[in-house]
Amino acid sequence: MNKHVDEINQQIVTCRKCPRLVRWREACAKKPPRRYVGQDYWAKPLAGFGDPQARVLIIGLAPAAHGGNRTGRMFTGDRSGDWLYGALHCAGFANQPNSDHFNDGLKLKDCYITAAVHCAPPLNKPSLIEYKRCRPYLVHELELMRSQLAVVIVLGKIAFDSFIKAFEESGASIQKPRPKFGHGVSARLPNGPLLICSYHPSQQNTFTGKLTRPMFQAVFERARAALSG
Numbered sequence: 032m033n034k035h036v037d038e039i040n041q042q043i044v045t046c047r048k049c050p051r052l053v054r055w056r057e058a059c060a061k062k063p064p065r066r067y068v069g070q071d072y073w074a075k076p077l078a079g080f081g082d083p084q085a086r087v088l089i090i091g092l093a094p095a096a097h098g099g100n101r102t103g104r105m106f107t108g109d110r111s112g113d114w115l116y117g118a119l120h121c122a123g124f125a126n127q128p129n130s131d132h133f134n135d136g137l138k139l140k141d142c143y144i145t146a147a148v149h150c151a152p153p154l155n156k157p158s159l160i161e162y163k164r165c166r167p168y169l170v171h172e173l174e175l176m177r178s179q180l181a182v183v184i185v186l187g188k189i190a191f192d193s194f195i196k197a198f199e200e201s202g203a204s205i206q207k208p209r210p211k212f213g214h215g216v217s218a219r220l221p222n223g224p225l226l227i228c229s230y231h232p233s234q235q236n237t238f239t240g241k242l243t244r245p246m247f248q249a250v251f252e253r254a255r256a257a258l259s260g
Contacts, residue, residue, distance in 0.1 A: 040078035073103030081143035100151035114232035122251035147193035187231030
């Protein structure tokens with residue numbers, strides 16, 4: 032993956048395939064909330080982030096309008112990122128638990144983060160055609176990582192569905208019965224990685240208690256154990 036990761040990331044950050052998402056990500060930068068007035072927004076698609084030699088791939092939904100779309104890095108500058116990087120740090124995949132801005136010193140080890148959709152969508156809801164247009168990037172990432180990948184963690188049902196489709200489009204096969212999504216559910220894919228499912232660390236899940244920190248942490252401890260085993 033190391034040889035080609037810069038190439039695919041450059042393709043991602045220059046992408047303008049989805050007019051609705053282009054308008055939205057740029058509009059958010061022009062009229063930010065008061066707390067972010069005066070800050071420079073990234074306002075482009077977000078490339079993957081992490082260790083290019085990673086054995087663990089994490090797939091999220093899409094950047095937040097005033098999180099990653101502002102900071103220019105996956106899961107950075109919002110509460111979901113606080114949960115994710117805190118859990119990664121505890122499991123030994125990150126050098127620090129916080130994700131404040133692009134140059135805060137955060138580094139990932141043996142872990143790489145990508146998304147089903149690389150642009151911030153209105154109401155955090157990409158359309159079906161936007162998922163389809165963005166999927167080739169995930170397919171390409173899976174092709175590049177095929178020989179090194181040991182674990183895939185999907186954050187939410189949408190990321191799960193996107194991964195399954197991209198995995199098949201990359202030329203891999205899915206066993207029958209097909210895996211089903213559920214928090215903490217895992218499945219060994221044929222001649223492939225261990226798939227681990229998690230609820231997304233969105234405020235909708237964390238504020239309601241649907242997802243707790245121990246539940247979330249257990250997902251990454253499971254990934255660490257799979258690498259050790």
